[in-house]
Amino acid sequence: METVGDAGVIHQADAGDAAYDFVVDDVSKVFAGATRVQALSNIDLRLKRGSFTCIVGPSGCGKSTLLRIIGELETATKGTVQINVPQSKTPRSAFVFQEHGVFPWFTVLQNVAFGQQMASVGKKEREQNARRWIAEVGLTGFEHSYPHQLSGGMRQRVAIAIALLNSPRLIIADEPTTALDVTIQGQILFEVQKLCRETGTALIWITHDLAVVAGLADRVAVMYAGRVVETGSTADVIGHPMHPYTHGLIASIPTPESRGRPLMQIPGMTPSLLNLPRGCAFRGRCPRATDACLAEPQPEQVRPGQWVRCWHAGGPRNP
């Protein structure tokens, strides 16, 4: 099914789950408080080591919740997350958040070494390790600076060095570059991706802007209202989007060529997770919606490795 060397997500387990290093199986999450929020519904993801997966979706579609479940910060209401990597000393996963998690009262070196200090690694060894990763993210010479003396991009690099230090098997990046300039975004993304390839670490990157990751990610999963609505290789999803939401997302990116013309826009807003519509959640905004959409669409394979949840999957068409 998958071509040799292709790594990343597929929607359903054909080759057997053992072939993948990270298996997210039918995960659902309900926040049941005063109101019931269906944050995630039946998510299936498969990841391989050294792969770069990008998760795209609007705010509030559940992408952060999914990553918190994969990173064990949250438990799933239903479904499992398995990791088929032989047990070793390395931690399962490390996070990089939008707000760089660095201690303001520590220097860069102390910040990076802190994790190993907590793991009782000797001072000499942990400083040596920390210096190595500081050099890898290009901050040599700033070891003794405090976070407030660094720019936003540099602070984010410190957070990345902290994540990489213990050689985790999976790095989960939750919109880590959204607050940065486009110039710095690409630069950081490129470097992280390179380091993950070299160390065999899987990388999941959350964003709401496909253009930033298009040239780098192996696979893309598009989320909408708590569901993965389309997934496939980056070239397939961006080159031949089959779900109407993905198509709208790609067409609404402004470019020099779109000047003077109105951008294609998806009407309306993301539905509230408090009160999801019956059937396909995109139905209310979808130009292709029919009565069939009142029933929940199941993932369907449209091309090898590309799966879509839509009754009317197909390329862009004129309304």
Next chain:
Amino acid sequence: MSAERTSDMPILALSGIELRFVQPLDLAARIANLLGAGLRTQVVHAVAGVDLEVRPGEVLGIVGESGCGKSTLGRVVSGILPPTAGELRYRGVSVAEMHGPERRAYELGVQMIFQDPQASLNPRMRVRDIVGEAPVAHRLVSRREQADYVAALMRQVGLDPAFAQRYPHQFSGGQRQRIGIARALALKPSVIVCDEAVAALDVSIQAQVLNLFARLREELNLTYLFISHNLGVVSHVSDRVAIMYLGRIVELATTDDVFLRANHPYTQALLKELPTLATGRRAYQPIQGELPSPLDPPSGCAFHPRCPHAMPRCKAERPLLRQIAPGHMSACHLNDMGA
């Protein structure tokens, strides 16, 4: 009005605009100085000599990395910050010399839309008051007409007038940005300064707001100053683009000239990193290093430490913004080499 007579006259003209932020020494530093520490006041040249003309009805994009002074420039233009030096002219009259009704006309005529709609809307005010307070205070409408006026504005920006009694937190991010737009439009401005107005929005919502900007421009004959770090957005909306680096404009040209025939090495480097949907493996050639601190800008051309074509002259002498083709200005010594 004189502006109607001469439509070619720039609606806004900036000459030699400078803005310096000075941080005076605090008590501890002054005591340390008595003991011979030799600390000096810190001066940030946020905007260091900008000459710019904005023509009526155009969209001028201002692009640069964080900290290059583009937002500060927007605040100077909209009258929030008075410039330290230089002259700002609105419809041909110097703003510093304006008084009374003339001054009022400028203050109402240039409105601003901010990046973070959450932070720029008063959480304790209802939409009716956020949008309707200023036009009543400035007697553009009477209090009796306020409700109708607000409803018309809300319809214009694509909000349901039934929501006028709601508070900002009851809206989504895109809707809140529409409230900010309605608030700016309420004063019937001729110029709108958009400071990263779509940066906080999702791509699909961003497209809705950008289309709204385009529609309002047609309907109300607005002039926009569109400040953003996102080259894709700027290329989509702008007629002309100014590229800023460390408080100065380094290149100014039509959007086509900037995107197809970029002259300044900094612009060329920025364009290389324009995110596109091309899915081929990308090899990054990132601009070396990051923006230097405006506290201590490099000598000569501020870009020379990061520039691949830097020459000894770039370190010694600051290049001036000169015309290199009709309507295409650039500040780079390389342009003297070919001549």
